[in-house]
Amino acid sequence: xxxxxxxxxxxxxxxxxxxxxxxxxxxxxxxxxxxxxxxxxxxxxxxxxxxxxxxxxxxxxxxxxxxxxxxxxxxxxxxxxxxxxxxxxxxxxxxxxxxxxxxxxxxxxxxxxxxxx
Amino acid sequence: xxxxxxxxxxxxxxxxxxxxxxxxxxxxxxxxxxxxxxxxxxxxxxxxxxxxxxxxxxxxxxxxxxxxxxxxxxxxxxxxxxxxxxxxxxxxxxxxxxxxxxxxxxx
Numbered sequence: 001x002x003x004x005x006x007x008x009x010x011x012x013x014x015x016x017x018x019x020x021x022x023x024x025x026x027x028x029x030x031x032x033x034x035x036x037x038x039x040x041x042x043x044x045x046x047x048x049x050x051x052x053x054x055x056x057x058x059x060x061x062x063x064x065x066x067x068x069x070x071x072x073x074x075x076x077x078x079x080x081x082x083x084x085x086x087x088x089x090x091x092x093x094x095x096x097x098x099x100x101x102x103x104x105x106x107x108x109x110x111x112x113x114x115x116x117x
Numbered sequence: 118x119x120x121x122x123x124x125x126x127x128x129x130x131x132x133x134x135x136x137x138x139x140x141x142x143x144x145x146x147x148x149x150x151x152x153x154x155x156x157x158x159x160x161x162x163x164x165x166x167x168x169x170x171x172x173x174x175x176x177x178x179x180x181x182x183x184x185x186x187x188x189x190x191x192x193x194x195x196x197x198x199x200x201x202x203x204x205x206x207x208x209x210x211x212x213x214x215x216x217x218x219x220x221x222x223x224x
Contacts, residue, residue, distance in 0.1 A: 035213075037161075045153075045161065045204050047213040059211045062118075095160055102167055103151035103208050107160040 002026035002106060004096050009111030016086055016115075022079040022096030022108055030054070030074040033099040036081050038092035039110075046092070050099070051079065063089070086115045119143050119207055123216025129224040136192040138219045140205035145185045149209035152181055152190045155218075156201045164203075165190065195221070 008020040022034070036048040049060045049070040058070050069082040079096055093112050097104035120143040130136050140150065148168035153161040163172045165181040168188060178193045192199055200223055205216040 037215075044218040045155075045206075045215040047206075047215060050211070050213075061212045101170075102149065103163055103206065104153075104161075105163050105166075105172065107162070109160055 004098065004106060004108035006094060006096055006108045006111040009094065009113045011114045011116065012086055013117050014087055014115055017082070017084045018086060018113060020081040020083065020094055020096075020111060020113070022081075024077045024079070024098075027098070027106075029072075029077040034072065034079045035097045035099060035104060036070065036079075037095045037097055037104070037107075038090075038113075039095070040089075040092045043092075048094070049081065083113070086113075088115050088117075091115050118212055119146060119210060119214055121205055121207055121214045121216040123205055123219055125219060126217060127220040127222060129222050130195050131224045132195055132197060134195045134224075136195050136199075136221060138190045138203055138205075140183075140188045140190075140216045142186045142188070142207055142209075146207045146209035148184050149207060150181075150183070150188050151206045151208065152179075153204045153206060154199075154201045155204065161204065192221075 004024045006022050035050045051058050051070045067085045071080045093110040095110045096108045098106040122141045150168050152165040155161040164175050164179050169181045180191045182189050202218045202220045204218050
């Protein structure tokens with residue numbers, strides 16, 4: 001079954017860190033770029049970051065640049081998002097999504113990150 | 118950075134209506150645009166990529182058009198399962214950017 005499954009969300013205080021994971025199955029993970037997209041409660045979709053299929057390049061949205069790090073382990077079909085110095089405005093559901101045919105064709109179910117004091 | 122302006126932000130329509138949603142890019146993005154549908158509590162689902170190519174399994178009542186800076190998603194005959202929020206996404210250059218979304222509600 002082709003799928004992406006996120007995990008690692010939770011409640012943290014401002015300034016703390018959290019690491020999200022996205023485990024994939026059913027496709028050749030090492031052939032695809034993978035993205036993170038987030039959605040604050042009641043708000044629209046926001047693109048966060050991308051990592052190339054081989055990990056050779058990474059791009060971040062300005063709001064997370066310098067605080068978030070995207071990485072992947074192709075031997076484990078896993079994508080990670082290390083989130084440091086979290087802020088209340090980082091509160092959102094975080095989705096991982098596969099890039100294919102120029103766009104995001106396959107999405108996980110999302111994991112909720114809440115940053116609150 | 119490219120900004121995407123989507124309109125309207127919401128609309129009310131009846132089953133069987135023709136619905137049109139527009140996205141405007143702040144600069145030319147060729148045909149590098151997709152459309153996504155999201156239902157409450159669910160992950161987005163891609164409907165269209167490269168402006169007008171229908172994702173496999175998506176009903177043909179959905180269509181996309183445009184190029185450059187102006188793009189349109191059309192639902193030719195709205196069905197009950199189409200009530201949802203729709204987003205455009207430009208993938209021409211990084212950072213990728215979504216439109217603000219259009220919530221399609223039942224009239």
